[in-house]
Amino acid sequence: MKIAIIGASGEVGRMMLTCLSELSINVTELDLFASAKSAGTLLFFNDKPITVQELCETSLLKHYDYVMFSAGAGVARAYAPIAAETGSIVIDNSSGFRKDANIPLVVPEINGDILQGYQGIIANPNCSTIQMVLPLAVLDKLFGLKKVVISTYQSVSGSGNKGIQTLMNQRKGENDKGAYPQVIDLNVIPQIGGFMDDGYTQEEEKMHLETRKILRREDILISATTVRVPVVYGHSISVYAEFERETDLEEAEKALLSSESIEFYANTYVTPRELNGTNNSHVCRLRYGCDKHSLTFWNVGHNIRIGAAANAVRILKQHAAFNR
Numbered sequence: 001m002k003i004a005i006i007g008a009s010g011e012v013g014r015m016m017l018t019c020l021s022e023l024s025i026n027v028t029e030l031d032l033f034a035s036a037k038s039a040g041t042l043l044f045f046n047d048k049p050i051t052v053q054e055l056c057e058t059s060l061l062k063h064y065d066y067v068m069f070s071a072g073a074g075v076a077r078a079y080a081p082i083a084a085e086t087g088s089i090v091i092d093n094s095s096g097f098r099k100d101a102n103i104p105l106v107v108p109e110i111n112g113d114i115l116q117g118y119q120g121i122i123a124n125p126n127c128s129t130i131q132m133v134l135p136l137a138v139l140d141k142l143f144g145l146k147k148v149v150i151s152t153y154q155s156v157s158g159s160g161n162k163g164i165q166t167l168m169n170q171r172k173g174e175n176d177k178g179a180y181p182q183v184i185d186l187n188v189i190p191q192i193g194g195f196m197d198d199g200y201t202q203e204e205e206k207m208h209l210e211t212r213k214i215l216r217r218e219d220i221l222i223s224a225t226t227v228r229v230p231v232v233y234g235h236s237i238s239v240y241a242e243f244e245r246e247t248d249l250e251e252a253e254k255a256l257l258s259s260e261s262i263e264f265y266a267n268t269y270v271t272p273r274e275l276n277g278t279n280n281s282h283v284c285r286l287r288y289g290c291d292k293h294s295l296t297f298w299n300v301g302h303n304i305r306i307g308a309a310a311n312a313v314r315i316l317k318q319h320a321a322f323n324r
């Protein structure tokens, strides 16, 4: 397959190279693009060096089977339609198209069926949403999801390379707030994205809208509080969920244990530092909530892998399986 990655030098772009290799995608041609800043940088795919090119007006006039964007919403809105016009399938990691009713927002294990026969732009969901909807989809099927209340603990790599740099600089003693509204080192910040009129932040709104869209359940009530913490990689989420029907812990455990892309822990828990190379959504500390109509659990995922690159490559794989 002929593939291009836009934003190849970034956190997600570099991981995309790893995931294309790990998920055994048959790549016959690979072009890498970024801004002028990283043009000329040498990146490696399966040990083969590839020089990053500067993205320009004409870069995407060439037809690719798949063009993977991870360069922010502005770049995606400007360039994805150009790529789609040539017949390339676009998979975009930014928030640029996620709210568009005509653009599929896909977690393949849940709603991959909508990729059948689809051509054009596909949106990859927000990082915390992907890891959380995987177990929620399983529990929704069993008990009928009604309401979700969540608090996130999101790592600095969620803000891209500048988030990591900010934390590292502050750990060396610099006081510059960098990528954040407050100092993040030895702190937690209950704000991700700008505030909206209703008091929620943009990140919280993403979790509300995207969860409903992926689960195809516009009636689900959801309230998120998203928090940045001084962790480098890996987002954690405290999830409380209410259901139409009475739940059963054993049934829930069994279903989670046998679900694709979910790793369930019965008697222990996992922390972000232990995630290493995993592309799964990790579910632990599952217990009843306020009563038997509710469950609560701790959910951890590698934001650059399952939260971005791995899900994007799984979309590619599923789309190709349906349509090629």
Ligand SMILES: NC(=O)c1ccc[n+]([C@@H]2O[C@H](COP(=O)([O-])OP(=O)(O)OC[C@H]3O[C@@H](n4cnc5c(N)ncnc54)[C@H](OP(=O)(O)O)[C@@H]3O)[C@@H](O)[C@H]2O)c1
Pocket (backbone or CB within 6 Å): 006, 007, 008, 009, 010, 011, 012, 013, 033, 034, 035, 036, 037, 038, 039, 055, 069, 070, 071, 072, 073, 075, 093, 094, 095, 125, 126, 127, 157, 158, 159, 160, 161, 162, 303, 304, 307, 308
């Ligand atoms: N980090 C996460 O956990 C995560 C999760 C899900 C989705 N996403 C989304 O994925 C995208 C990338 O995130 P990231 O974490 O990889 O950010 P990042 O580390 O800051 O990387 C951004 C990439 O975009 C490139 N870029 C910036 N402006 C460009 C332009 N005008 N033309 C071409 N390339 C340009 C950068 O190139 P240079 O090196 O040349 O600057 C770099 O390769 C964002 O939309 C983000 O919201 C991120």
